[in-house]
Amino acid sequence: MLTSSLRVAPFLFALFRRLLSLFCVLFGVSLITFAMTYFAPGDKAEAIAHARYPDVQAFPPEILEGIREEFSLNEPFFVQFFRWLFRFVQGDFGNSFASNTPVWDIFVGNVTETLSLTTTALLIGLLAAFALSSVAVWRPGSHFDRAAVALASIGAAMPNYWLGLLLILLFAAHLNWLPAYGTGSPQHLVLPAITLAFWITASQTRLLRAFFLEAKSAPFVETLRLRGVSESEIFWRHILRHAAIPALTMIGLDIASLLEGTVIVELTFARGGIGSLLAGSVLSRDYPMILFLVMFSALVYVFINSLIELLQDALDPRISFLKPPKHDRSYEARS
Structure with a gap:
């Protein structure tokens, strides 16, 4: 019983380390991507207005200010970032600026x-x-x-x-x-x-x-x-x-x-x-869609590489978390 727990411990530690690295990578990607959209040149409110009304050339200041209030664009950077990240983790990916349709519905299609x-x-x-x-x-x-x-x-x-x-x-x-x-x-x-x-x-x-x-x-x-x-x-x-x-x-x-x-x-x-x-x-400049697609790509990339590492551990005879070592006499006795 003790030898089984000792053999499983390295596997659980390796799994925990991979999960921790996955969350760190995703957090870093989310922060960098959000910063690129936040500091992108141009007025984000004007980009949203043009996406909603493509036939209009110029917008009065009160409409742009209303869009800024609607999307909290006047808030500081970290307030906007953590608010978006909290919603993203909960499954609220926002609506597309171009069609005002949920990002998830467009993605599934x-x-x-x-x-x-x-x-x-x-x-x-x-x-x-x-x-x-x-x-x-x-x-x-x-x-x-x-x-x-x-x-x-x-x-x-x-x-x-x-x-x-x-x-x-x-x-x-x-x-x-x-x-x-x-x-x-x-x-x-x-x-x-x-x-x-x-x-x-x-x-x-x-x-x-x-x-x-x-x-x-x-x-x-x-x-x-x-x-x-x-x-x-x-x-x-x-x-x-x-x-x-x-x-x-x-x-x-x-x-x-x-x-x-x-x-x-x-x-x-x-x-x-x-x-x-x-x-x-x-x-x-559909920022909610860009953020979701970049996060999805990062998640797929990290997940596939973690899965490949686990497959390598399973194929490599020198690495064996689940198999008992040859010098384990208790295992030989049970065999």
Whole structure:
């Protein structure tokens, strides 16, 4: 009983440390983002008035003063910040300046488009990267290996918007196989998903190839060969697990950074989603929407990286919070 509690204690401490770092990061992001919107040039009351009444060019001072009173814009910085943060924690994300609609309702209406795009692109990109790197490592230095490295280098150097425009020019303008922009059908998802997946494939192919080669050259692999273990078993049971530990870190970073690529891709293909919503909110100075989307992105980024760290701990045989150590005689006796 005592040994079980001693084994669980490090796991709980690590979990508490990750949760504490998560709250610290989110608080820092919220403070910096709110400060950027607070000290942004221009009159925020005038921006709200233009968002509500886009056809009006000039507003009398009493209307602007009424908007300042409505949104407490005359209060000091920290009063406004903690008031917004307290409401945000309670689930009150405010209303959009542009449409006076709750921010959450607008977000829910756009998040499905982004989720479908990122999920499809992630599956295609990771499967393609795994296939290319696995075959390339099987025969290092071959023509296929060089072609995979060249493809990854080209993909890393090619911007997403440039690839998207090339795909539109070929498949939409010349061949007329797929729609060039918009949403609403699976055909509209093909070109944006390929554009975003190509970036993931290029990034992960080079990294997975390097991790596979490093694991393949480890001394334990030669020992397994001398024992008569087949090459397929060595790859699937040993090399893959050994390479997955550092690869998970890079995959997690790419997953968390998908929103950046999604913004460019959604704007290129005129799709609805979080990326285009964020770009439109910045242009229209819709501060409640900007604050919510930035906080959402930060939460996703921190959560994915924390999850990747837990998966690394589970895969790494040197780290084992839940398994008893080999020198635990009480465990051996119970076994």
